[in-house]
Amino acid sequence: MTVALREVFQQLYDHYGPQHWWPGESALEIMVGAVLTQNTNWKNVERAIENLREAGLLEFDALRSIRVEELAELIRPAGYYRQKARRLHNLLEMIHRRYGGSLEEMFATDPQLLRRRLLEVNGIGPETADSILLYAGNLPSFVVDAYTARVFKRHGWIEPDADYHTIQQFCQSSLPCDAALFNEFHALLVRVGKEHCGTRPKCEGCPLANLLPEGGPLGEDRQEAGEA
């Protein structure tokens, strides 16, 4: 199955325009958001980040110094708050240990090496690591999220059982290696995914409707969406 991803991008961009991702005033704030948004609605993440802002904690040393239990209470609106407080703490400790707390230094290191180091942190998986690289560090690492996978599978551009790495390689090998492009494309995929590729597809008015396979969208697990 071959699809020109650049055309997909262009169709989405022509339809929706720029998405202005990632909201956040600093690299640290974006990293915090990347952890807090794990399996969580962005609105709730915003509440949590606002709590941190009001507490003056959107600054590396301040955030690293606070007790994990206190941090947990502040980020409570984002859900999974005890777990996420630990994850944020783990991340900050790694940055302190390896880069002396300097995000500038961190993002100046080899992206592949940095990605591996992020993945070593307990609580940072592929999507969170790539979000940090791309949106906080402006480094060209394609972010694959649930919407991306769903949009690609529904259109038959990738195998139904393709995993994170496979989808990422597919995207990165089909597109010029450009952080600004990866940034905008991922944001657009989330947009179209939210509006048209929920658990039930809504293809009417979808800017990618012309790219559907004959017979309509493919299901992720072919017993459900397939038959109906």
Next chain:
DNA sequence: GACCAGGCACATC
């Protein structure tokens, strides 16, 4: 009241 949201780690088979 059920379901979902910009995941990940860990236990179990």
Next chain:
DNA sequence: GATGTGCATGGT
């Protein structure tokens, strides 16, 4: 290696 489960809040 695949599958299941805990983590938890707030909106629809």
